[in-house]
Amino acid sequence: MxxxxxxxxxxxxxxxxxxxxxxxxxxxxxxxxxVPWAVGEAMTQYLYRHNANTHWNYPSxxxxxxxxxxxxxxLADFLGATAEEIVFGANMTTTTFHLARAxxxxxxxxxxxxxxxxxxxxxxxPWQAIARERGVVLRTVRMLPESGQLDWADLEKAxxxxxxxxxxxxxxxxxxxxxxVSRAVEIARGAGALSFVDAVHxxxxxxxxxxxxxxxxxxxxxxxxxGPHIGVLYGRAALLNELDVPKLDxxxxxxxxxxxxxxxxxxxxxxxxAAVDFLxxxxxxxxxxxxxxxxxxxxxxxxxxxxxxLWEGLQSLKHVRVFGPPPSAPRTPxxxxxxxxxxxxxxxxxxxxxxxxxxHGDFYATTVxxxxxxxxxxxxxxxxxxxxSPEEVERLIEGVAELED
Numbered sequence: 571m572x573x574x575x576x577x578x579x580x581x582x583x584x585x586x587x588x589x590x591x592x593x594x595x596x597x598x599x600x601x602x603x604x605v606p607w608a609v610g611e612a613m614t615q616y617l618y619r620h621n622a623n624t625h626w627n628y629p630s631x632x633x634x635x636x637x638x639x640x641x642x643x644x645l646a647d648f649l650g651a652t653a654e655e656i657v658f659g660a661n662m663t664t665t666t667f668h669l670a671r672a673x674x675x676x677x678x679x680x681x682x683x684x685x686x687x688x689x690x691x692x693x694x695x696p697w698q699a700i701a702r703e704r705g706v707v708l709r710t711v712r713m714l715p716e717s718g719q720l721d722w723a724d725l726e727k728a729x730x731x732x733x734x735x736x737x738x739x740x741x742x743x744x745x746x747x748x749x750x751v752s753r754a755v756e757i758a759r760g761a762g763a764l765s766f767v768d769a770v771h772x773x774x775x776x777x778x779x780x781x782x783x784x785x786x787x788x789x790x791x792x793x794x795x796x797g798p799h800i801g802v803l804y805g806r807a808a809l810l811n812e813l814d815v816p817k818l819d820x821x822x823x824x825x826x827x828x829x830x831x832x833x834x835x836x837x838x839x840x841x842x843x844a845a846v847d848f849l850x851x852x853x854x855x856x857x858x859x860x861x862x863x864x865x866x867x868x869x870x871x872x873x874x875x876x877x878x879x880l881w882e883g884l885q886s887l888k889h890v891r892v893f894g895p896p897p898s899a900p901r902t903p904x905x906x907x908x909x910x911x912x913x914x915x916x917x918x919x920x921x922x923x924x925x926x927x928x929x930h931g932d933f934y935a936t937t938v939x940x941x942x943x944x945x946x947x948x949x950x951x952x953x954x955x956x957x958x959s960p961e962e963v964e965r966l967i968e969g970v971a972e973l974e975d
Contacts (some may be wrong), residue, residue: 592925679705
């Protein structure tokens with residue numbers, strides 16, 4: 571296995587950057603990770619040598635068909651699906667709006683959709699739109715502010731005979747909380763409802779298996795796991811083929827292409843496949859799925875060590891408040907915090923002066939910020955990625971400590 575940290579870091583050109591004389595430490599991965607050489611090269615080579623539209627009888631078009639099929643298979647291996655169940659789109663938000671419109675055409679006034687207070691707005695607004703357009707009722711499951719976790723009793727009682735869909739995040743991009751989505755999906759199935767899982771923040775940190783989860787739909791974004799800005803949707807093949815999806819009449823009518831409107835971002839699709847192969851190359855095994863399993867397990871061990879040190883280091887600072895579940899609970903290596911008397915934007919600016927890049931604000935998880943009573947400034951968020959080093963974690967902690975002096 572090649573999960574050696576130095577070897578991983580050597581593959582990311584962004585790590586060569588300096589800011590104010592400091593090597594940059596990128597803790598902004600929850601908003602978008604850096605990209606390895608292999609991903610950029612795959613996209614460049616496609617554009618320079620194979621660029622064409624699809625399904626025509628000449629070499630570059632046929633090469634495009636093969637490369638896009640390869641990208642679908644890579645993402646299928648990444649999610650535990652089949653290539654026919656992988657849909658590409660501009661991003662998770664756009665794809666979810668598209669899916670919501672198709673599902674909404676099946677629903678009647680008074681039908682219900684369940685969302686949660688932990689969710690990113692991309693997994694709330696599309697269902698709100700359908701509620702307005704179709705008279706659908708939106709039910710929202712509470713988050714427990716003290717732990718940053720779901721109120722499971724509230725989730726269970728949210729289901730009624732009119733529930734048509736559960737839309738739930740696998741992990742909170744604001745707090746790092748990991749939800750037991752398999753349990754939630756099982757409850758939805760028992761109530762006769764479909765399930766949609768937002769795995770955008772989860773997929774970079776734990777290998778998804780849609781079969782184990784049992785969901786009907788699942789979305790993620792390649793730019794959160796070292797790829798380009800493109801969204802990915804898994805849908806059960808039978809559902810993808812029967813949905814009344816908005817599409818052009820001459821366009822393909824079989825899944826997955828019937829879900830993809832217009833000419834796609836071919837280079838982005840190729841880059842997404844290359845990102846999966848980058849991760850797979852960090853593990854060992856006889857096939858891509860086995861290599862991904864091995865790699866993600868090794869990366870999880872390292873990430874747990876990093877987030878534990880980051881959590882404990884920040885929590886030891888008397889003017890710092892850390893949010894979300896502790897490292898002993900299911901969580902991603904993403905830690906959000908506030909510094910007493912210092913706006914989150916000012917914290918981020920001070921850390922940037924030390925070459926430590928963190929994000930700040932509400933991260934489009936606006937309900938989480940409201941429930942925590944944090945106002946417009948929101949949180950400071952630091953996420954560990956495959957290239958994060960223990961030294962960078964110490965630099966972040968030291969930078970925050972200086973703000974207390």
